[in-house]
Amino acid sequence: MKNTIKDIETILNENLNRIEAFIHSHPKVNFLFGALFEAADGLIRSTRDTAKNPPFIRNSMDVKQYMGGILVALFFGWVVPAIYFYGFLCVIPKLIVSFVVGVFVVDVIWVILAGEERINEGGFVTCLFIPAFLPPQAPLWLIGVGAAISILFRNILGGVGHNLVNPALFGRLMLTICFPTMVVSGWQEPSTGIPTIQSLMHGVDAVTHATPLIAFKETGETASFLSLMFGANTGSLGETCRVALIITGIWLCVKRIANWRIPIAYLGSVFIFSAILSAIAGKTVAPPIFQLLSGGLIFGAFFMATDPITTTYSQSGKWIFGIGCGLITVIIRGYTPIPEGVMYAILLMNLLSIPIQSIILKIKYRM
Amino acid sequence: MTKIKRMKKAYKKGFNLIEAYPVEFSETVILVKYDGPVDNFSFSFPDKKVEHIIVNLCPTEPWALPNRAVLRNRTHDFLNKLETVRSKYFPDSHCHVVVNHHEATLFNELNQYKAGANRIPPFAKGEYLHLHTIKPVYPYDAPVLIVKNILGLDIAFGQNAAEQGILLLDPQNVTGIFEYYIKENEFNTRLIPISGTGLKDNKILKVKPGTPLKRMLELYVRTDIKYRVFLDGLLNGAEVKDLTQKIDWSTRNIVVVEERDYKSLFPYTKVNELLFTTSLMGELRRCVYCNHCDDICPVNLEPALYWHCYDRGEKHKARTYALEKCIECGLCSFICPSKLELFQVIKECKSLK
Numbered sequence: 001m002k003n004t005i006k007d008i009e010t011i012l013n014e015n016l017n018r019i020e021a022f023i024h025s026h027p028k029v030n031f032l033f034g035a036l037f038e039a040a041d042g043l044i045r046s047t048r049d050t051a052k053n054p055p056f057i058r059n060s061m062d063v064k065q066y067m068g069g070i071l072v073a074l075f076f077g078w079v080v081p082a083i084y085f086y087g088f089l090c091v092i093p094k095l096i097v098s099f100v101v102g103v104f105v106v107d108v109i110w111v112i113l114a115g116e117e118r119i120n121e122g123g124f125v126t127c128l129f130i131p132a133f134l135p136p137q138a139p140l141w142l143i144g145v146g147a148a149i150s151i152l153f154r155n156i157l158g159g160v161g162h163n164l165v166n167p168a169l170f171g172r173l174m175l176t177i178c179f180p181t182m183v184v185s186g187w188q189e190p191s192t193g194i195p196t197i198q199s200l201m202h203g204v205d206a207v208t209h210a211t212p213l214i215a216f217k218e219t220g221e222t223a224s225f226l227s228l229m230f231g232a233n234t235g236s237l238g239e240t241c242r243v244a245l246i247i248t249g250i251w252l253c254v255k256r257i258a259n260w261r262i263p264i265a266y267l268g269s270v271f272i273f274s275a276i277l278s279a280i281a282g283k284t285v286a287p288p289i290f291q292l293l294s295g296g297l298i299f300g301a302f303f304m305a306t307d308p309i310t311t312t313y314s315q316s317g318k319w320i321f322g323i324g325c326g327l328i329t330v331i332i333r334g335y336t337p338i339p340e341g342v343m344y345a346i347l348l349m350n351l352l353s354i355p356i357q358s359i360i361l362k363i364k365y366r367m
Numbered sequence: 368m369t370k371i372k373r374m375k376k377a378y379k380k381g382f383n384l385i386e387a388y389p390v391e392f393s394e395t396v397i398l399v400k401y402d403g404p405v406d407n408f409s410f411s412f413p414d415k416k417v418e419h420i421i422v423n424l425c426p427t428e429p430w431a432l433p434n435r436a437v438l439r440n441r442t443h444d445f446l447n448k449l450e451t452v453r454s455k456y457f458p459d460s461h462c463h464v465v466v467n468h469h470e471a472t473l474f475n476e477l478n479q480y481k482a483g484a485n486r487i488p489p490f491a492k493g494e495y496l497h498l499h500t501i502k503p504v505y506p507y508d509a510p511v512l513i514v515k516n517i518l519g520l521d522i523a524f525g526q527n528a529a530e531q532g533i534l535l536l537d538p539q540n541v542t543g544i545f546e547y548y549i550k551e552n553e554f555n556t557r558l559i560p561i562s563g564t565g566l567k568d569n570k571i572l573k574v575k576p577g578t579p580l581k582r583m584l585e586l587y588v589r590t591d592i593k594y595r596v597f598l599d600g601l602l603n604g605a606e607v608k609d610l611t612q613k614i615d616w617s618t619r620n621i622v623v624v625e626e627r628d629y630k631s632l633f634p635y636t637k638v639n640e641l642l643f644t645t646s647l648m649g650e651l652r653r654c655v656y657c658n659h660c661d662d663i664c665p666v667n668l669e670p671a672l673y674w675h676c677y678d679r680g681e682k683h684k685a686r687t688y689a690l691e692k693c694i695e696c697g698l699c700s701f702i703c704p705s706k707l708e709l710f711q712v713i714k715e716c717k718s719l720k
Contacts, residue, residue, distance in 0.1 A: 050647060055603065057701065059704075060638050361688070
């Protein structure tokens with residue numbers, strides 16, 4: 001058995017080497033397919049590069065594992081619960097559309113036209129975010145447009161490492177501007193209880209009109225915390241099952257892929273500010289625990305706000321970033337007609353992180 | 368009166384290399400015969416009065432010489448030598464012996480010696496000897512950190528500690544000074560550990576300084592693979608291109624590592640195979656602000672800032688971010704998931720006057 005695997009490995013390795021040599025010896029082929037081959041090859045083979053400068057050994061963690069960790073966390077955090085609540089046929093086509101449009105069309109064309117070296121795996125993370133913060137009954141084309149805008153925007157700004165704001169959230173912002181009714185309608189009742197084949201495939205066919213946050217805005221009623229926690233409530237596709245999101249988010253923090261300071265600062269400040277404001281203003285501001293468990297807050301705090309490139313580099317800046325996100329979220333939820341403010345909060349703080357970073361550096365190093 | 372100081376918060380993390388790259392040396396010490404010209408032992412005694420002697424018995428790199436090779440189960444002998452050297456050349460100085468906090472037997476032996484030295488009249492100077500324990504985490508035995516941790520004194524990186532009256536003594540040099548200057552015996556061999564994935568076996572060699580590297584390694588290197596040879600550790604050591612180079616009295620260790628300059632399939636299933644090689648273990652990417660480098664930095668710097676300065680073409684600005692504190696341990700480059708050459712950038716920025 002072991003020998004067969006070894007034989008297959010050698011054959012595969014040799015053929016890949018042959019393809020690589022062929023691509024590199026033909027400039028025109030290289031122009032069109034070089035980056036594609038590099039990306040596919042990079043997934044199954046290690047690099048040829050060796051350390052030329054000290055230190056001559058390197059740690060095994062690389063960006064691929066980093067992004068892979070986020071993908072795994074997102075998969076168990078929202079894809080698996082969403083299949084349970086809304087059905088296979090609701091979730092999987094959206095993912096396929098998002099990946100195909102975002103990564104395999106927009107990113108590939110961009111890489112070929114711009115002559116970049118390889119396709120970045122960060123695109124998968126962005127495209128996995130897109131369906132998660134749209135309603136379960138959002139049309140497929142909406143998701144395709146969102147993915148395309150996100151990836152295009154990220155690439156225009158210079159690709160992974162140079163993005164100013166979280167590209168997935170920027171895509172969602174554009175969708176909110178262009179199709180304002182579509183991103184806030186089409187909520188679906190999740191199917192709960194023991195799953196049947198019917199519910200796992202299609203979900204339940206019941207459309208409602210309000211998420212808990214909208215309901216609170218209109219009537220002042222808060223949903224039960226238990227149903228919010230386990231996802232038996234309406235909401236965007238990926239944000240409802242908070243237990244799974246919290247568990248995978250903590251896993252990300254333990255693996256040091258996400259920085260633990262941001263979720264703690266974000267959730268803590270939402271709790272504190274909403275406690276203070278609801279004590280002062282009464283019913284206009286939702287009570288703290290309801291705020292924590294509703295909308296996309298948990299999803300945003302663990303997965304969107306922790307996107308490392310768009311936060312500050314300094315560790316102390318991350319506290320300020322998280323607290324700022326929390327404050328803006330509570331204010332938008334409480335004092336504006338918009339029911340949910342996580343997206344705006346994170347986008348605003350993404351932009352503010354640059355001045356925060358430079359001020360912190362000035363204080364720290366006394367320039 | 369043992370002094371077990373707790374780790375001060377002067378520095379953060381470091382990296383436990385010994386756990387990540389376990390290296391086992393074989394028990395026996397092998398003598399390498401060489402008839403060519405050899406260097407004689409010499410030790411440059413500092414001009415200034417020495418107040419503190421620090422003897423480090425806690426190597427933090429797996430490829431460093433293990434204690435047992437120097438002590439050879441005769442800790443008391445070694446300490447007697449140390450005492451003789453101290454009283455002859457550095458009177459009125461304090462000796463600080465640093466031990467790995469896991470090595471309880473060694474620590475007990477040292478304590479016994481200290482108690483005994485207090486009791487027996489001719490040696491009633493037990494208070495000159497101080498024991499310290501540290502965690503075997505790289506780079507806690509770097510001069511800057513060890514002085515800071517044990518004496519609470521600040522020395523700058525690259526500054527000679529002797530200017531502040533501190534002498535950092537290699538355990539082998541203690542033996543050397545004792546044998547050569549006090550006993551006036553012949554002393555012309557040095558213990559050099561050789562290790563790494565490029566060798567058939569990890570050995571401790573007894574070599575006459577002046578011996579070419581080729582002579583030392585020829586029996587032990589693997590011939591079926593490509594390898595590269597490094598002096599004084601992999602993290603901040605130097606590569607040896609020319610194997611006829613001779614080793615000298617300052618050589619601490621030799622590491623021979625496999626050169627993995629070809630692609631291997633499914634690297635995630637064979638991380639162990641790739642780990643102790645020169646492979647970058649990933650592709651070169653842009654900085655993703657992951658904060659791994661400033662989490663690991665032992666002196667609380669933020670190495671990615673230097674990278675950003677360098678990337679923007681503002682090398683001169685790097686100095687404003689406390690660059691002079693860097694102790695050049697190389698951990699930032701080691702940990703970087705984007706495989707950036709942070710250490711090289713830091714060196715370049717430092718060389719800019």
